[in-house]
Every structure is written in structure tokens, then in C-alpha cells.
Amino acid sequence: MxxxxxxxxxxxxxxxxxxxxxxxxxxxxxxxxxxxxxxxxxxxxxxxxxxxxxxxxxxxxxxxxxxxxxxxxxxxxxxxxxxxxxxxxxxxxxxxxxxxxxxxxxxxxxxxxxxxxxxxxxxxxxxxxxxVVLFLPEDVELATGAPANRRRYLNVTLCQVDADYCRDLSAYNKVLEQRNALLRRMAEGQTRNSADVLQVLTDKLIEPGSRVFQRRAAFVTEMAREAQDIYYQDLIGGKESLRLGYLPGWYSNGRKTPDDLLRDGDRLQEDPDVGRIAERFAAELTAARAADLARGASTVGPHRDDWAILVNARNLGQFGSRGQVRTAILALKLAEIGWMKAATSDVxxxxxxxxxxxxxxxxxxxxxxxxxxxxxxxxxxxxxxxxxxxxxxxxxxxxxxxxxxxxxxxxxxxx
Ligand SMILES: Nc1ncnc2c1ncn2[C@@H]1O[C@H](COP(=O)(O)OP(=O)(O)OP(=O)(O)O)[C@@H](O)[C@H]1O
Ligand SMILES: [Mg+2]
Structure with a gap:
């Protein structure tokens, strides 16, 4: 194009x-x-x-x-x-x-x-x-910056090729906003009819949210394959391994370590059945109910997702040298071109x-x-x-x- x-x-x-x-x-x-x-x-x-x-x-x-x-x-x-x-x-x-x-x-x-x-x-x-695929010097922040940057990257990239994803994301965000507003009011003590409404809003998160989880997991899997090949073969000549990990935002109250989350993400990537994701998401929402009420905000869901780049099994954002980060981000961006080409039959x-x-x-x-x-x-x-x-x-x-x-x-x- x-x-x-x-x-x-x-x-x-x-x-x-x-x-x-x-x-x-x-x-x-x-x-x-x-x-x-x-x-x-x-x-x-x-x-x-x-x-x-x-x-x-x-x-x-x-x-x-x-x-x-x-x-x-x-x-x-x-x-x-x-x-x-x-x-x-x-x-x-x-x-x-x-x-x-x-x-x-x-x-x-x-x-x-x-x-x-x-x-x-x-x-x-x-x-x-x-x-488009955009390369900016500040893209290194994808590895080192806040999770919000990385979610934004997923959304911007996926929305360009997948209108359904974008619709699901926007539906999810709308319900999430209502649910957070309700949780805030409940935390301030306004409780008339709120439990019923909370249940309705919680249920409404599950369908669009599960599809967002599923699509992101699939994207990370597809990108990982491309990025690994490019990194290994074209950029560094076979000395290090590069891997992308998906860290789904459904951990209960932050008790899990990043490694636990990576394992959760791996399972989700291996078994991306949207029905099973929905069951899991529903269970996580139930488990997080008390925490949500205490904080006055929704603590689990795709809005808490993250993903990571691992070089030789270590999180690049925490342990990578600046040169390693730059090279890995370059591999990621080049992989994005291949991914988009495959998804749309166009460059x-x-x-x-x-x-x-x-x-x-x-x-x-x-x-x-x-x-x-x-x-x-x-x-x-x-x-x-x-x-x-x-x-x-x-x-x-x-x-x-x-x-x-x-x-x-x-x-x-x-x-
Ligand atoms: N809303 C605006 N109206 C007018 N000028 C603007 C506006 N926003 C930014 N600029 C100016 O546009 C100019 C060009 O910005 P741009 O970032 O495109 O420069 P550049 O050619 O990429 O430079 P560099 O090599 O430093 O990256 C800057 O002087 C900037 O302050
Ligand atoms: Mg410039």
C-alpha cells in the first residue's frame, strides 16, 4: 500500500x-x-x-x-x-x-x-x-517503560488489522468505566441497589474482555515467532535467544510473581479457547470482588495486561543493556511488518x-x-x-x- x-x-x-x-x-x-x-x-x-x-x-x-x-x-x-x-x-x-x-x-x-x-x-x-508500522527512537520505552505503553502498542497494532478487536476493546472499556464509577461510589458508602448493578456490569465485562485476552495472546504468539527468527538470524548472529511473554491481567491481588504470570500467559497462548478464557476470567473477577470493593476500582482484566521481551530468559526491561534493548525492539518492529503482511496480504x-x-x-x-x-x-x-x-x-x-x-x-x- x-x-x-x-x-x-x-x-x-x-x-x-x-x-x-x-x-x-x-x-x-x-x-x-x-x-x-x-x-x-x-x-x-x-x-x-x-x-x-x-x-x-x-x-x-x-x-x-x-x-x-x-x-x-x-x-x-x-x-x-x-x-x-x-x-x-x-x-x-x-x-x-x-x-x-x-x-x-x-x-x-x-x-x-x-x-x-x-x-x-x-x-x-x-x-x-x-x-503503518512506525519506528521511533523512543520505542525502547516499550521494553523499559510502564505497562500502559505496552498495552497501547498492542491496541494500536491490533486495531489496524482487526476491527472486531477494536470493537471488543471499546465495548470492554465502556463497561469498565461504568463499573469503576460504581465501585468508587460503593467505596464511598453509596450502596443502594449497587450489588445487583455490580453483578450486571461484571457479567458484561466477560464477553468482550475474553476476546481481547484471546486476541492479544494470539498476537504475542505470532509476533514471538517472527521476532525470534529476525533477532537470531539477521541481527545478532545466533548468540542469544529472544522470547515474548504475555502476562495476562488476571492475577488475584498481585500475589503472583512475574514468572507465575508468564506461565499463566503461556497456558493462555497454548490454549486460546475463548470459552475457557471466559470461565477463567469470570473466576478471577469473583475472586477479586473484595479487592475491587476495597480499592474502588477493577483490579483484574485486560486493562491490567502486560507483555515482556525476554532475552536469554531474562526480562529485557529490567536486565537488558541499552544496545540489547534497541536490537530487540528493532526485531519486534521488523516482526510487526511480517505479521501485518501475513494478516492483510499487503505490506x-x-x-x-x-x-x-x-x-x-x-x-x-x-x-x-x-x-x-x-x-x-x-x-x-x-x-x-x-x-x-x-x-x-x-x-x-x-x-x-x-x-x-x-x-x-x-x-x-x-x-
Ligand atoms: N501545533 C503546532 N503548530 C506549529 N508548529 C508546531 C506545532 N507543534 C509542533 N510544532 C513545531 O514544528 C516544528 C517541527 O517539528 P518536528 O518534530 O517535525 O521537527 P523535526 O524536523 O522532526 O526535527 P528533529 O530533527 O529535531 O526531530 C518544531 O519546531 C515544533 O515546535
Ligand atoms: Mg524529528
């Missing part, structure tokens, strides 16, 4: 951009703070509906446009795609209205609209049209932000060779790479890539 044309209006430092993009590898280079990452962010946003940064939505709109006196400010992102099944037109609108309100209370007047082939759809239905668009800077020459060349092998030749796929320093790229890469220069929110052909 490829983005043939990208149009941005009032998005970050792009007041107006009309950019035609060829297939194959595209290198965007330029000094710091010119708009390289913002361009990748725009494509990522249309693929996933989320920003890779944990920034507020209205920060996506151009600052100067936000300063104007207009009552309504609109940012637009438009992508013309070429997919194996034909062209597709995607649009996302970022809209800020009622400036007075917006000034008074944060996000309230911000909304987004999504259009596919010029017809309005729900934001969620933008997913699955454009698929996702690769977005690589300054990733070369974090890697030594051997791994950088391995990565670039991998990228060219994915997108080169057949002319159907696309990779966008950014760099402040095109000199870092080997000559044979540069001759095969389209080189563009980014300066102050404008993109021009090199030379």
Missing part, C-alpha cells in the same frame, strides 16, 4: 502542504525542528487515529491558526491511497469551535471528523484503510523516524536492507525515513531512494 498524495492544512508546522509521494523508499532530510517527524505523525494519525506522542489533540492544530480570531479553526489531513484493491481517499478534520469555551476549559470544544471516500464515518471506522507503510541514529552501522545496514527488501522492486510498497544527516545512509540506499528536503514546513525535491 502507498500514500500517493498527502495534503495538510493547519497541521502542526504545516500551514499548507500538497505532496505527491512515489512508491519505494523516501528519505526526508533536514535540520532539526523543520517538520520531518510531524509529517510521519500525520500519516500515523490517519492510520491509527492517535498521535504517537501523548500530546493533547488541539496541539495538533497549527499554533498561528489557533491565534486567529476566527470562531472555527479547521485542520485537515488528506491522504490519497493506492491499495491492492484500488484507490482510497481518507480525510481527518480537526475542529476547534467556540473559542471562549475552549479558552476556559481545555479540550471541550475540540472534535474530529473522519471521511472515507468523501463520506463521513465514525472515527473508529478510519482504522484499517491505511496501515504496511513503514515510517522510520531518526531510527538510524540509535543503531550501530551493522544494525543500521541490516535495517535498511530489510526496508529495501520490503519496499523495493515491486513498486507496491512505501517507506518514509527521516534523518538530519543523509550522509549516514549507504550510497546504494541513496541511489534507490527518493530524497526530499524538509524546511520550515515545506517539502522540496533535492538537488
Amino acid at each position: 502507498q500514500v500517493r498524495r498527502l495534503s495538510l492544512t493547519n497541521f502542526r508546522n504545516y500551514t499548507r502542504l500538497e505532496l505527491d509521494l512515489p512508491a519505494g523508499a523516501i528519505l526526508l532530510h533536514g535540520d532539526n525542528a523543520q517538520g520531518k517527524t510531524n509529517l510521519l505523525e500525520a500519516i500515523y494519525l490517519m492510520a491509527t487515529t492517535r498521535s504517537p506522542h501523548a500530546s493533547q489533540d488541539q496541539q495538533l492544530l497549527n499554533w498561528d491558526a489557533m491565534q486567529s480570531d476566527e470562531p472555527v479553526i479547521v485542520g485537515r489531513l488528506v491522504a490519497d491511497l493506492l491499495r491492492p484493491d484500488g484507490p482510497r481517499h481518507l480525510e481527518m478534520r480537526l475542529i476547534v469551535e467556540e473559542r471562549g469555551d475552549w479558552a476556559r476549559n481545555g479540550q471541550s470544544a475540540f472534535r474530529r471528523e473522519a471521511l472515507v471516500n468523501r463520506r463521513k464515518v465514525r472515527l473508529m471506522d478510519l482504522l484499517g484503510h491505511l496501515r 504496511p507503510i513503514l515510517l522510520l523516524d531518526e531510527v538510524g541514529a540509535e543503531l550501530d552501522q551493522h544494525r543500521r545496514n541490516a535495517l535498511l536492507a530489510y526496508v529495501l527488501a520490503q519496499v523495493g522492486g515491486r513498486g507496491a510498497a512505501q517507506a518514509l525515513l527521516t534523518s538530519t544527516d543523509p550522509g549516514m545512509f549507504p550510497a546504494d540506499f541513496l541511489t534507490q531512494a527518493t530524497v526530499l528536503r524538509v524546511r520550515e514546513g515545506r517539502v522540496t525535491a533535492d538537488g
Whole structure:
């Protein structure tokens, strides 16, 4: 799949951009703070509906446009795609209205609209049209950071290929929110009819929650196979083993060790029968009832999931050197390409932000060779790479890539 044309209006430092993009590898280079990452962010946003940064939505709109006196400010992102099944037109609108309100209370007047082939759809239905794999220097935090990062990774990746997963996740989160609100009220002593309602909400978690567990376990299993091969064969030459472990969020009151959880995850991966997962989840919810009431929050469920990367059976997030972490994350990301290809029969668009800077020459060349092998030749796929320093790229890469220069929110052909 490829983005043939990208149009941005009032998005970050792009007041107006009309950019035609060829297939194959595209290198965007330029000094710091010119708009390289913002361009990748725009494509990522249309693929996933989320920003890779944990920034507020209205920060996506151009600052100067936000300063104007207009009552309504609109940012637009438009992508013309070429997919194996034909062209597709995607649009996302970022809209800020009622400036007075917006000034008074944060996000309230911000909304987004999504259009596919010029017809309005729900934001969620933008997913699955454009698929990307994003490499960011800060991806090392997937190994070392908080579990919320790793859950977010599962969700963003799975939602791009699996609309059912995304629906289940959103249904689960809705019930979870209601259940947590009820538990909070109960913890404060408001107990009229609450036990019955709690039971109803608990039961409603089980179906969507079990499917989320199941789909994540399957994803980790599939990714583990790919990542292990890439790590072992392409990146480090057979010295260490890499494994991905799933740690389901159904431990009772945190009494289990990470090893117990890994074993739980292994069992779940070996026996991903959704009926049996539902039985187990129901039992965990019952066992956690007292703890939930005491804390005023739900203590078991996919919202407490985690997964880990293990190198030579040790958790990389705790014991890995920085270089080991980087290499393992690279293997993971490359595995994601293969996984997405297998799941959709199409190559996702690769977005690589300054990733070369974090890697030594051997791994950088391995990565670039991998990228060219994915997108080169057949002319159907696309990779966008950014760099402040095109000199870092080997000559044979540069001759095969389209080189563009980014300066102050404008993109021009090199030379
Ligand atoms: N909402 C916004 N409106 C206008 N400018 C913005 C907005 N958000 C970010 N910027 C600015 O856009 C500029 C380009 O940012 P970007 O992250 O794309 O730079 P970059 O080319 O990737 O630089 P680096 O090489 O340092 O990573 C920055 O100066 C940033 O402050
Ligand atoms: Mg950048």
C-alpha cells in the first residue's frame, strides 16, 4: 500500500502542504525542528487515529491558526491511497469551535471528523484503510517503560488489522468505566441497589474482555515467532535467544510473581479457547470482588495486561543493556511488518523516524536492507525515513531512494 498524495492544512508546522509521494523508499532530510517527524505523525494519525506522542489533540492544530480570531479553526489531513484493491481517499478534520469555551476549559470544544471516500464515518471506522508500522527512537520505552505503553502498542497494532478487536476493546472499556464509577461510589458508602448493578456490569465485562485476552495472546504468539527468527538470524548472529511473554491481567491481588504470570500467559497462548478464557476470567473477577470493593476500582482484566521481551530468559526491561534493548525492539518492529503482511496480504507503510541514529552501522545496514527488501522492486510498497544527516545512509540506499528536503514546513525535491 502507498500514500500517493498527502495534503495538510493547519497541521502542526504545516500551514499548507500538497505532496505527491512515489512508491519505494523516501528519505526526508533536514535540520532539526523543520517538520520531518510531524509529517510521519500525520500519516500515523490517519492510520491509527492517535498521535504517537501523548500530546493533547488541539496541539495538533497549527499554533498561528489557533491565534486567529476566527470562531472555527479547521485542520485537515488528506491522504490519497493506492491499495491492492484500488484507490482510497481518507480525510481527518480537526475542529476547534467556540473559542471562549475552549479558552476556559481545555479540550471541550475540540472534535474530529473522519471521511472515507468523501463520506463521513465514525472515527473508529478510519482504522484499517491505511496501515503503518512506525519506528521511533523512543520505542525502547516499550521494553523499559510502564505497562500502559505496552498495552497501547498492542491496541494500536491490533486495531489496524482487526476491527472486531477494536470493537471488543471499546465495548470492554465502556463497561469498565461504568463499573469503576460504581465501585468508587460503593467505596464511598453509596450502596443502594449497587450489588445487583455490580453483578450486571461484571457479567458484561466477560464477553468482550475474553476476546481481547484471546486476541492479544494470539498476537504475542505470532509476533514471538517472527521476532525470534529476525533477532537470531539477521541481527545478532545466533548468540542469544529472544522470547515474548504475555502476562495476562488476571492475577488475584498481585500475589503472583512475574514468572507465575508468564506461565499463566503461556497456558493462555497454548490454549486460546475463548470459552475457557471466559470461565477463567469470570473466576478471577469473583475472586477479586473484595479487592475491587476495597480499592474502588477493577483490579483484574485486560486493562491490567502486560507483555515482556525476554532475552536469554531474562526480562529485557529490567536486565537488558541499552544496545540489547534497541536490537530487540528493532526485531519486534521488523516482526510487526511480517505479521501485518501475513494478516492483510499487503505490506504496511513503514515510517522510520531518526531510527538510524540509535543503531550501530551493522544494525543500521541490516535495517535498511530489510526496508529495501520490503519496499523495493515491486513498486507496491512505501517507506518514509527521516534523518538530519543523509550522509549516514549507504550510497546504494541513496541511489534507490527518493530524497526530499524538509524546511520550515515545506517539502522540496533535492538537488
Ligand atoms: N501545533 C503546532 N503548530 C506549529 N508548529 C508546531 C506545532 N507543534 C509542533 N510544532 C513545531 O514544528 C516544528 C517541527 O517539528 P518536528 O518534530 O517535525 O521537527 P523535526 O524536523 O522532526 O526535527 P528533529 O530533527 O529535531 O526531530 C518544531 O519546531 C515544533 O515546535
Ligand atoms: Mg524529528
